[in-house]
Amino acid sequence: MKPKEEMSNYEKWCEQWRIKFLELDQIALMKRLPELRDEGEWLTLFHFGRKFGVNRIDGQIIAMEDQKPVSCYEKLNVYTLFGYVSPYARIMGTWVRFDQLKNAAPFSRAFQEGIIMPFGRTFNGYKEQLEQAFCKLQGYKIPQSDVGYELNAFSCMPVKFLFWEGDDEFQAQGNLLFDASATDFIHVESIVTIAAVGLEKLAKEAGVSLDRSAFPVF
Secondary structure, eight states, X not given: OOHHHHHHHHHHHHHHHHHHHHTSOHHHHHHHOTTOEEETTEEEEEETTEEEEEETTTOOEEESSOOSOOOHHHHHHHHHHHHHOOTTOOOOOOEEEGGGSTXXXXXXXXXXXXXXXXXXXXXXXXXXXXXXXXXHTTOEXXXXXXXXXXXXXXXXXXXXXXEEOOOSSSXXXXXXXXXXXXXXXXXXXXXXXXXXXXXXXXXXXXXXXOOOSSOOOO
16 A cells, blocks of 8 residues: 555545534533533544644544644544444453454554554664653653553553563564553554554654654554
């Protein structure tokens, strides 16, 4: 798949989801997602610490606290959260790998090649910069791995990022853990793009180039 063609598809999906949003019962949606805030003509929420507003009239998504553009991936993450959240979705407190999530099997290879492998390669030799990036994103430090932090993709979707520095015997490795409830809130395919957005933010805050050689998720 060529990157330009892929982005074109993402843009089409964004427009389709924008229209779907307009058909949703917004009051019911706010009950399902207590993190949503009613700010007049906007429904607002935070995605990896960045505040987004969804216009209640036309469904457009903007950044509420900065002038930077919102990527298609960020928009799709918000739209699909709205579209798939179950009325019974609740955080379980049980952490699992991506491949252990419900219905993850068809996307496991893409996740491994497009998220896990680039995570390890990108931050190999940049342990301190990665730690600083987590702090900038207001991550919660956890004792697992060489550098382990928990970030909120959304308030309803915590993610644990685990990184092990490489040495003479082993390559640098990364992994991500999700609450087992993640697929009650969003489609499993969207969890791949959620992880991609998280990695891109970490690389930007760390001042390193994101390794995108394996799979064009980004």
